[in-house]
Amino acid sequence: NAGVTQTPKFQVLKTGQSMTLQCAQDMNHEYMSWYRQDPGMGLRLIHYSVGAGITDQGEVPNGYNVSRSTTEDFPLRLLSAAPSQTSVYFCASSSLGGASYEQYFGPGTRLTVT
Amino acid sequence: AQKITQTQPGMFVQEKEAVTLDCTYDTSDPSYGLFWYKQPSSGEMIFLIYQGSYDQQNATEGRYSLNFQKARKSANLVISASQLGDSAMYFCAMREAISGSARQLTFGSGTQLTVLP
Numbered sequence: 001n002a003g004v005t006q007t008p009k010f011q012v013l014k015t016g017q018s019m020t021l022q023c024a025q026d027m028n029h030e031y032m033s034w035y036r037q038d039p040g041m042g043l044r045l046i047h048y049s050v051g052a053g054i055t056d057q058g059e060v061p062n063g064y065n066v067s068r069s070t071t072e073d074f075p076l077r078l079l080s081a082a083p084s085q086t087s088v089y090f091c092a093s094s095s096l097g098g099a100s101y102e103q104y105f106g107p108g109t110r111l112t113v114t
Numbered sequence: 115a116q117k118i119t120q121t122q123p124g125m126f127v128q129e130k131e132a133v134t135l136d137c138t139y140d141t142s143d144p145s146y147g148l149f150w151y152k153q154p155s156s157g158e159m160i161f162l163i164y165q166g167s168y169d170q171q172n173a174t175e176g177r178y179s180l181n182f183q184k185a186r187k188s189a190n191l192v193i194s195a196s197q198l199g200d201s202a203m204y205f206c207a208m209r210e211a212i213s214g215s216a217r218q219l220t221f222g223s224g225t226q227l228t229v230l231p
Contacts (some may be wrong), residue, residue: 022116031217042205042221043117043159051167058218090159094217099207101166103219105159 002111004106006091013081021076021109023091029067029104030096032074036060036087037108043090047076050096081113117141118206118222127196127225134181135191135225145211148189149219150180154202162204165189191219196229203227 007022025032030051035043035058045058049068063085065077074093078085091106119138127133139148150162165173165180173180181190195198203226207219 033218035219035221040223042207043219043224044221045218048218088157092159092219096217101149101164102161103149103217104161105151108157108159111211 004091004093004095004104004108006089006106006109008109009107010103010110013078014114015081015083017081019078019081021078021091021111023074023076023106024072024111025074025091025093025104026072027093027095028071029093030071031094031103032068033058033092033103034064034066034076035090035092036085037090038087046076046089081111083113085111086113087111097109117220118208120206120222120225122225123223125225126230127147127193128230129198130213132192132196133196133227135193135206135227137189137191137222139187139189139206139208141187141208141210143210145195147209148180148182148209149209150178150189150191151205151207152200152202153205153224159205163191189219193227198229198231200228201229 004025028080033048034046037043047066049055092103094103146167148165152160163175163178165182177194179192203224205224206222
């Protein structure tokens, strides 16, 4: 199992550009989520999904879109990048069934917006 | 109000000593879970330990134990016999059952632990 994979690892964007951060998991997890991590702060939830076709907003959703067309993939789209979106982005997944509680995190994408 | 508070931005410990990282939380949900994650300088998030609100005993995983004091709403992480490889940022996080999917995590701001040789 590859677990949770994210691409790219690093990205530099100019203000106003759009891009998609990719996230995939091979554990058949229903739940997937995106977090951002800023210096001196913990991770904050951007969007999450409890299954294909179902997404919802987290704490800091503005400027980001998501979709979930398959169980495996959960891409995060930046519509018009802003310097305030410079951050490290983590994707995570988890099973919703049984007593499982652990969230598995991807390696992160470091995004810089100039 | 902060849901997760970690009051120690930085901590130092001598190698082989034990260290306690503080975490307090705030919730009105009777069903919740508390997590600790380690983030080394390489950046990945590593799950360390979990404590459920209804668990009767404190969680332990190898050198990690969670000192869960429900009435005080604290969930401190204890690392015994510190190793140089324990130097990292440590995050406390909480999952509340009322938060929609019951899988969303709220994180504290972290504690940077440095183990001295």
